[in-house]
Amino acid sequence: MNEIAPAIAVRGLTKRFSGRTVVDHVDLTVAPGRICGFLGPNGSGKTTTLRMICGLIIPDEGEGEVLGLDLRTRRSAIKSQIGYMTQKFGLFGDLTIRENLEFIARVYCLDDRTRRVDESLERLGLASRADQLAGKLSGGWKQRLALAAAVLHEPRILLLDEPTAGVDPQARREFWDQIHALARDGLTVLVSTHYMDEAERCHEIAYIAYGVMLARGTSAEVIGASGLVALQGEGPGADMLAAEIELRPGVALAAAFGASIHVCGTDMQDLRQAVSPWAEKVLWTPAEPTLEDVFIHLMRQSDDNSVVSA
Numbered sequence: 001m002n003e004i005a006p007a008i009a010v011r012g013l014t015k016r017f018s019g020r021t022v023v024d025h026v027d028l029t030v031a032p033g034r035i036c037g038f039l040g041p042n043g044s045g046k047t048t049t050l051r052m053i054c055g056l057i058i059p060d061e062g063e064g065e066v067l068g069l070d071l072r073t074r075r076s077a078i079k080s081q082i083g084y085m086t087q088k089f090g091l092f093g094d095l096t097i098r099e100n101l102e103f104i105a106r107v108y109c110l111d112d113r114t115r116r117v118d119e120s121l122e123r124l125g126l127a128s129r130a131d132q133l134a135g136k137l138s139g140g141w142k143q144r145l146a147l148a149a150a151v152l153h154e155p156r157i158l159l160l161d162e163p164t165a166g167v168d169p170q171a172r173r174e175f176w177d178q179i180h181a182l183a184r185d186g187l188t189v190l191v192s193t194h195y196m197d198e199a200e201r202c203h204e205i206a207y208i209a210y211g212v213m214l215a216r217g218t219s220a221e222v223i224g225a226s227g228l229v230a231l232q233g234e235g236p237g238a239d240m241l242a243a244e245i246e247l248r249p250g251v252a253l254a255a256a257f258g259a260s261i262h263v264c265g266t267d268m269q270d271l272r273q274a275v276s277p278w279a280e281k282v283l284w285t286p287a288e289p290t291l292e293d294v295f296i297h298l299m300r301q302s303d304d305n306s307v308v309s310a
């Protein structure tokens, strides 16, 4: 059987700014057509990692291949096959959707511009609004236009930096449906996000805290590897107990969800022992730990290196 070459295979990627290591020996392999989500606290090196992979910044250490090209020696060739959508809307508000795409097509010196723009408008559901000014669009439509612009030159890797911050749930869902459609056609997608629902829509996740990759895999694998177990408590006042319960030995996290409480730890016996003082008032039942539990747990265990000492 022929093995499909990975779209991305990098090893030991490291970046330092002013002597501070912001990405510390990160390894990553992503197969073509996969959507890989990057999560982690603010300032933990997600964007820097993505930019190194795409040849936009030079790693201080590390090596690898992106689309089969050497990351150190073929940066320009890699960059030409990357689509990049940043969080900030970077298109022209006083041009229409169509004019913006035509402008991008000229910047990239694309051939057959009218066909490409028409196909892109159709594919991303923008055709009915092609003549609307970009500046008058809602957040969701702006994101859709930014996505159309990022993939107009038919890149093989798409980089999305917090793509749906501030966009409503319906528009986010549609945006993600489009990302999945692009991935089905072979586009490899790397996306940084703080949203759990976005993480869950990725094929795989990489969790980076302060430059170090702490977890990697599908969302089920990341939850399984965390070793966390959880209990849900329901009863009068259960939602008021989080702060007190979180201080008990054996409890890693406790949080109210509506009228109930969700608690996590690494050992079920210890967790049951920790909540036993409330066994009469509150009904405790086993629950599934969530991705959010895992990420908060990992974050609390890692050292914040983002504070620069004087």
Ligand SMILES: Nc1ncnc2c1ncn2[C@@H]1O[C@H](COP(=O)(O)OP(=O)(O)OP(=O)(O)O)[C@@H](O)[C@H]1O
Pocket: 017, 018, 022, 040, 041, 042, 043, 044, 045, 046, 047, 048, 049, 192, 306
């Ligand atoms: N060009 C630069 N020069 C100096 N420091 C930088 C530069 N780019 C990033 N940094 C620093 O590197 C660290 C990692 O930044 P990065 O943007 O990669 O984090 P992030 O995980 O994407 O953060 P966020 O979730 O807030 O977007 C931060 O402390 C940031 O201030």
